[in-house]
Amino acid sequence: MMWSGPVGIALCVAGALLAPPAAGAQPGASDAGGVTFTKDVAPILQRSCQVCHRPGQMAPMSLLTYEETRPWARAIRERVVRREMPPWHLDRTVGIREYVNDRSLTDEEIDTVVRWVDFGAPRGDPADLPPPAVFAPDDAWYIGTPDLIVTMEEALVVAAQGPDTFVNVHVPTGLTEDRYIRAIEVHPGDRRVVHHVNTFAVQEPETPGDNGLAGFGNVALPGEVWLKETSIGNSGDIYPEGTGRLLRAGAVIRFNIHYHPVGEATTDRTSVAFRFYPRGEKPDKAxxxxxxxxxxxxxxxxxxxxxxxxxxxxxxxxxxxxxxxxxxxxxxxxxxxxxxxxxxxxxxxxxxxxxxxxxxxxxxxxxxxxxxxxxxxxxxxxxxxxxxxxxxxxxxxxxxxxxxxxxxxxxxxxxxxxxxxxxxxxxxxxxxxxx
Ligand code: HEC
CATH class of the missing domain: 2.60.120.230 (Jelly Rolls)
Structure with a gap:
């Protein structure tokens, strides 16, 4: 390996933590400032990437093993340095700093990935590899057994090729009385093609006055309550004790889905599931x-x-x-x-x-x-x-x-x-x- 340009960048990014190489050192594959896949990079991928980058999920490639990851090293470097991966688009240096669902990498983790790639993406000692991360099966309910599952009535065909599509599908809940939602979870039908789902309840809004959408666009929309955004790795929300969201009798669910073709024609029926507060019980806060x-x-x-x-x-x-x-x-x-x-x-x-x-x-x-x-x-x-x-x-x-x-x-x-x-x-x- 050449002791060339990118190494300088690596040292610079790593800052004071990384001692300069000894004069005349001959860096080889094991010299990535000590950074290896098995010891340093695999834990980052397990924590922040594999939830999406594994077989059967939406991301385009698996990042479970060294063999799967190595060919993507350059692309990984680029995406993490630009903070495009994992997806998290806010400015971490201003405003409120702490979020429950923060997926972003720390500056140190980005330095580690950069160093690893710039020093030739070495594998390292197999004995350093952490045990594989364990992910819940796709059909498991994180929120517990649902009281109500609302599923798209018809399967939508997602073609093998073509542009991404955004669709709206309305499905009645069949609820005959008002209930307060305690927990909510969305399950895509085919996780390989469902990039993203937003769910809304079409019902009378509960805010004083309107909910901000009255007269929006050229159609007078009925009231809508936003229920949940789901991308991979974010399937269920359990609301804090004592808080809930009102789902009204007769509410209709609007699924707003972003489909991404994967080279194989398939169909999708996405579901949203609810756990409710007991009948007649109103949480302290809605x-x-x-x-x-x-x-x-x-x-x-x-x-x-x-x-x-x-x-x-x-x-x-x-x-x-x-x-x-x-x-x-x-x-x-x-x-x-x-x-x-x-x-x-x-x-x-x-x-x-x-x-x-x-x-x-x-x-x-x-x-x-x-x-x-x-x-x-x-x-x-x-x-x-x-x-x-x-x-x-x-x-x-x-x-x-x-x-x-x-x-x-x-x-x-x-x-x-x-x-x-x-x-x-x-x-x-x-x-x-x-x-
Ligand atoms: C929430 C799901 C999710 C997480 C978490 C995630 N990715 Fe991705 N990644 C995707 C999806 C979906 C795409 C393809 C669409 C796009 O490029 O935005 C992608 C694309 C990429 C690409 C570009 C692949 C190409 O075709 O060029 C790279 C590289 C990548 N991810 C690396 C990572 C790394 C490294 C992490 C963790 C540090 C990570 N991703 C975390 C979902 C995810």
Whole structure:
């Protein structure tokens, strides 16, 4: 192996931790600053990649063994350095830092991968290999035995080849009474082709006034409550004790599914499953969805950094649980901040690398609380230039609409409303924790 360019980069990235090589050293395959597949890289792949990169799942290749991983070394380096893999698109250096479902690699883990690749991706001592990671079988319910499973009535055919498709499928729940959801889980029918699923309940929204979507687009949408986003490795949510989400009698489920062909024709029937609170029992707190939107959108052909703003004023004190940016092909980035009644501005989350292929939900580990009158401010950016590789046509102006070639700028947010006393108690406890 040549002692050439990339090695310098590796040393530089590794920083002070890595001693410079002794003068005249002859680095060989075992000299990757000591970094090997079996000892250092396999544990990272097990923790952060294999949930998707194994047979039968959506990712294009398996990363279980050295033999499977080695040919992808360069591509792996590139994707992890750009923080495109694992998918997690927020800016880790600003706003709230801790999320329940954070999949991202630490800077040290990225350094390890870079060093391993730049030193020739050596295997290392087989005795260092950790035992294989164990994954639950695809048909196991993480949430426990469901009370209700709603499955697509007809199997959709996914062709062997062709572009990715986004479909909406509506399925009645058959519920005859209101129930509070305790836990929810989505199971794709064929995990190889289901890239991503969003589920919504089409029902009367529970927020005072509308949920932010009234009159949206050219159709008056009925109320919708966002239930769950699922990408691989994120199958079930059990809500915290005492909190739940109302699913109304007669609710219809809307599955919004992103299919990706895998070279073999197949069919899919995706399901969503629920565990409920006992009949007649109302949890102390109900999760409430609010869509903070900007419209009309005006996105000139070829333009980048096209900004729009949306606002929602909290009618009472509240705690935010989830934030999910939603845009279409020209989506570039979204920020969510809170403008407090005293004028202070707090940035919650900035997602500068939005990618329509991954509509991730960011779940706050220590969810912040805000007083009544706080203005939640969503800022969206669209990229209609050729720099956006998802852009179907940079020569076209686009505006608001609900077709996939139209645009949206929606912050899906989930809230627990609080009394003044609850607000003061939680705010004080958070302030103590953060000192
Ligand atoms: C949530 C699922 C998921 C996780 C976790 C994940 N990947 Fe991926 N990965 C995918 C999917 C799906 C694709 C193909 C679509 C795309 O490129 O975005 C992909 C593509 C890739 C590619 C590009 C393959 C090509 O065809 O060029 C590389 C390299 C990669 N992943 C490496 C990794 C590594 C390394 C990790 C862990 C550090 C990781 N991925 C974690 C789902 C995942």
């Amino acid at each position: 999760l409430v969805t609010r869509f903070i939107t900007a419209r009309p959108l005006d996105i000139p052909a070829g333009a980048r950094d096209v900004r729009h703003d949306g606002y929602w004023t909290l009618p009472q004190p509240a705690q935010i649980v989830h934030f999910r940016p939603h845009m279409h092909y020209r989506g570039q980035g979204m920020r969510l901040e809170a403008v407090l009644p005293d004028g202070r501005v707090e940035l919650l989350t900035s997602v500068p690398r939005y990618d329509v292929n991954w509509q991730l939900t960011y779940t706050y580990k220590d969810p912040p609380v805000f007083p009544a009158g706080t203005v939640m401010h969503m800022t969206s950016y669209h990229d209609n230039s050729t720099a956006n590789r998802n852009n179907p046509d940079p020569t076209m102006w686009t505006g608001s609409g609900s077709r996939t070639i139209d645009e949206m700028a929606i912050a899906h947010t989930d809230w627990l409303f609080l009394s003044d006393a609850e607000y003061r108690r939680i705010a004080a406890a958070r302030a103590t924790r953060q000192q």
